[in-house]
Amino acid sequence: MLSLIKNYVNQKQNVFWPGKVELVKYRVSNISPFLGLIFITLVFSFTTNGRFASISNMTNLVNQCFNVIIIAVGISFVFAHGGMDMSIGSVLGVSSYVGAMVWNMNNMPGVAGFFIAILVAMVFTFITSTVHIVARVPVFVASLCIRYICSGILTTLVSENDMYIDYTKYNGLNNGILKFFVLIIVIAIGYILYEYTAVGKSLKSIGGNKTMSYHSGVKTSRYIWGAYMILGITIGIVSMFSLARVGNVTATTGVGMEFDAMTAIVLGGFPIKGGARAKIRSAIIGAVTVAVLTNGLTLIGLDPSIIYGIKGVMFIVIVGISYVRKKGEIVN
Amino acid sequence: MKKLFALFMALCICLFSFAGCSTSPDDGTSKKQSERSESSGTATDHDGKEAKYKIGILYWGYTDPTGASVKKYLEYVGEAFNCELVFAEAFNADALVAATENLIQSGCDGIISVFAYAGMIDACEKAGVYFMQTQNEVIDESTLALIKNSKYFVGMITEDDFKCGYSEAESLYDIGSRNVVYLAPAPGIANHDNRVRGIEAFVEEHPDMVLLSNYRGDEYGEALQNFAVTYPEIDGIILTGGAAGSTETVYQVMETEGLSERGVKLSTAGIGEGTLERFENGQLASIRGGHFPTVGVGFTLLYNALNGDKIISDPTKTLYRPFLEINSAEEFKNFSKYVEGEIPPYTGDELKQLVKEYNPDVTESLYQEWADAYSLEDIIARHGSLIN
Numbered sequence: 233m234l235s236l237i238k239n240y241v242n243q244k245q246n247v248f249w250p251g252k253v254e255l256v257k258y259r260v261s262n263i264s265p266f267l268g269l270i271f272i273t274l275v276f277s278f279t280t281n282g283r284f285a286s287i288s289n290m291t292n293l294v295n296q297c298f299n300v301i302i303i304a305v306g307i308s309f310v311f312a313h314g315g316m317d318m319s320i321g322s323v324l325g326v327s328s329y330v331g332a333m334v335w336n337m338n339n340m341p342g343v344a345g346f347f348i349a350i351l352v353a354m355v356f357t358f359i360t361s362t363v364h365i366v367a368r369v370p371v372f373v374a375s376l377c378i379r380y381i382c383s384g385i386l387t388t389l390v391s392e393n394d395m396y397i398d399y400t401k402y403n404g405l406n407n408g409i410l411k412f413f414v415l416i417i418v419i420a421i422g423y424i425l426y427e428y429t430a431v432g433k434s435l436k437s438i439g440g441n442k443t444m445s446y447h448s449g450v451k452t453s454r455y456i457w458g459a460y461m462i463l464g465i466t467i468g469i470v471s472m473f474s475l476a477r478v479g480n481v482t483a484t485t486g487v488g489m490e491f492d493a494m495t496a497i498v499l500g501g502f503p504i505k506g507g508a509r510a511k512i513r514s515a516i517i518g519a520v521t522v523a524v525l526t527n528g529l530t531l532i533g534l535d536p537s538i539i540y541g542i543k544g545v546m547f548i549v550i551v552g553i554s555y556v557r558k559k560g561e562i563v564n
Numbered sequence: 565m566k567k568l569f570a571l572f573m574a575l576c577i578c579l580f581s582f583a584g585c586s587t588s589p590d591d592g593t594s595k596k597q598s599e600r601s602e603s604s605g606t607a608t609d610h611d612g613k614e615a616k617y618k619i620g621i622l623y624w625g626y627t628d629p630t631g632a633s634v635k636k637y638l639e640y641v642g643e644a645f646n647c648e649l650v651f652a653e654a655f656n657a658d659a660l661v662a663a664t665e666n667l668i669q670s671g672c673d674g675i676i677s678v679f680a681y682a683g684m685i686d687a688c689e690k691a692g693v694y695f696m697q698t699q700n701e702v703i704d705e706s707t708l709a710l711i712k713n714s715k716y717f718v719g720m721i722t723e724d725d726f727k728c729g730y731s732e733a734e735s736l737y738d739i740g741s742r743n744v745v746y747l748a749p750a751p752g753i754a755n756h757d758n759r760v761r762g763i764e765a766f767v768e769e770h771p772d773m774v775l776l777s778n779y780r781g782d783e784y785g786e787a788l789q790n791f792a793v794t795y796p797e798i799d800g801i802i803l804t805g806g807a808a809g810s811t812e813t814v815y816q817v818m819e820t821e822g823l824s825e826r827g828v829k830l831s832t833a834g835i836g837e838g839t840l841e842r843f844e845n846g847q848l849a850s851i852r853g854g855h856f857p858t859v860g861v862g863f864t865l866l867y868n869a870l871n872g873d874k875i876i877s878d879p880t881k882t883l884y885r886p887f888l889e890i891n892s893a894e895e896f897k898n899f900s901k902y903v904e905g906e907i908p909p910y911t912g913d914e915l916k917q918l919v920k921e922y923n924p925d926v927t928e929s930l931y932q933e934w935a936d937a938y939s940l941e942d943i944i945a946r947h948g949s950l951i952n
């Protein structure tokens with residue numbers, strides 16, 4: 233027994249263990265996005281005369297970070313394998329438009345709008361991933377092309393008139409509690425898929441080393457396709473909730489959503505190149521941080537130009553702390 | 565899973581535990597009308613005086629010339645009426661709804677916005693916050709129906725954009741341009757869409773003027789470069805607006821692509837940088853501006869409503885005001901002096917004539933009279949003697 237323990241200790245001693253300093257650095261970088269979020273939450277709670285922490289503002293916050301969190305869950309699967317998608321906003325615009333058409337049809341149940349919008353979004357993300365996988369076009373270029381195609385489609389569709397829905401009919405979807413539960417469900421499904429199934433594990437493996445993963449038997453193309461399908465589903469969901477919140481679809485619908493999602497990802501400490509360190513919670517923390525910052529700074533009553541400045545400084549501080557220079561990547 | 569649960573719980577604790585710190589836990593949802601006397605005690609203006617109302621301003625941005633003029637003028641008006649102003653900016657619909665919610669939450673009694681989407685109107689309605697749309701209008705039937713049933717939607721006041729587009733094409737026609745292109749933002753912004761309709765209506769009425777092509781988007785520079793190559797016969801460019809530096813981009817491309825040398829003229833709306841030089845070097849045929857006072861007039865409508873005096877009987881009907889048209893360097897010098905100078909087109913005291921608190925005879929028709937009379941001559945007649 234003693235020899236077994238000695239053997240075990242010897243084995244452990246041969247393995248590289250980080251020193252105390254490295255361990256502290258790693259832990260700080262690991263928790264800094266979370267600490268950043270707590271810090272700004274505390275600051276706003278005490279500087280806004282209680283307005284930030286009021287129940288009504290909590291509902292506002294759920295509404296305001298809902299879209300980015302749902303998209304961030306979807307895009308985590310794409311970023312986990314080192315992919316990206318520049319067409320999220322434009323695809324969201326087109327699927328919103330089609331969903332609105334369904335909602336405006338007589339005798340069509342509201343849920344049909346959701347299904348159609350999700351289907352439309354999945355078609356476009358499928359095209360992006362197919363062009364990338366089959367034609368071997370870099371995903372940045374492929375998604376940029378889809379972005380232009382969707383922008384063109386949406387601009388043409390709304391060239392005469394914007395698409396409006398009967399706002400009062402679907403206003404129930406703006407209920408903060410409903411959205412909160414939808415968030416929980418989407419996050420839970422995303423988390424289980426990401427952390428406990430072959431989907432997430434394989435995608436992280438591909439992000440770590442695609443060739444190695446392929447030779448290890450991971451069906452890389454299939455999982456990459458799957459990641460984009462998941463992203464399509466989340467875009468479809470967001471498109472309809474966004475439509476119910478705003479009441480119409482214009483040429484600017486969805487504009488900048490991909491950058492909001494990317495900001496959330498980076499701010500939360502998600503490694504851009506993917507891999508084993510990519511955690512889905514990073515994306516969620518990032519999305520909440522962005523919403524809390526924008527909301528809190530407006531509640532304080534600051535000028536928009538100052539808000540941009542403070543947001544920039546906060547981003548630098550949070551990302552700066554969670555950035556591991558040796559590896560040259562943002563880590564969790 | 566444990567980490568996710570811990571994160572979720574920590575977030576919930578963090579956010580909800582401070583609900584207890586709130587002085588007014590439901591201040592965003594309760595009707596503002598009942599709180600106004602309470603909130604006015606906490607808001608202060610620049611001089612530390614007690615501000616009467618807190619008003620949120622929502623615009624696409626305050627860095628381009630139009631946005632900057634609007635902000636500067638509203639700050640002046642806010643001071644004249646002793647109101648605290650909170651400025652916010654957003655462009656896409658989702659961000660606009662979020663910005664509206666944030667302004668309501670920050671304790672605003674009323675909001676002045678250039679955009680009005682159903683979600684924004686609904687948020688104000690639920691919170692009991694008055695909402696005034698300026699420099700744009702709602703044309704969609706379903707949103708108009710929402711406005712009709714709204715208690716807190718004050719009204720819409722904007723420039724006559726159809727007439728603006730029409731006169732842009734007309735001014736080029738008058739100087740002999742017959743082959744024109746127009747550049748406008750992507751469809752969906754009502755005032756630009758109306759200007760486009762005005763341009764197209766003029767061209768349709770004048771068959772000898774040819775609309776070679778048009779561009780709807782935000783890449784004006786690239787679009788104009790393409791037009792310059794594709795249509796060598798081009799002799800006139802119409803721009804529906806100069807927000808976010810687009811006029812400056814067009815001037816630049818006109819020079820680099822040799823369009824200015826070829827005698828191509830520009831007709832636009834919205835005063836940008838270097839307008840005088842562009843008139844002097846012959847690039848510019850005409851420009852429309854002086855529309856920023858519209859927000860000041862809109863401010864008085866909101867102020868009246870906050871005082872309990874709703875002036876506009878039917879908020880679904882837009883109140884139109886004219887642009888000031890400038891066709892030469894000389895006219896622009898006068899414009900700079902009387903419109904963009906130290907004294908604004910409507911002074912604080914003049915605007916008070918539109919407020920029932922100071923002038924009990926205010927009616928909707930007085931607003932229309934002011935709109936109809938608005939011109940450079942009108943400004944000079946009212947307070948030209950005060951300007952050196």
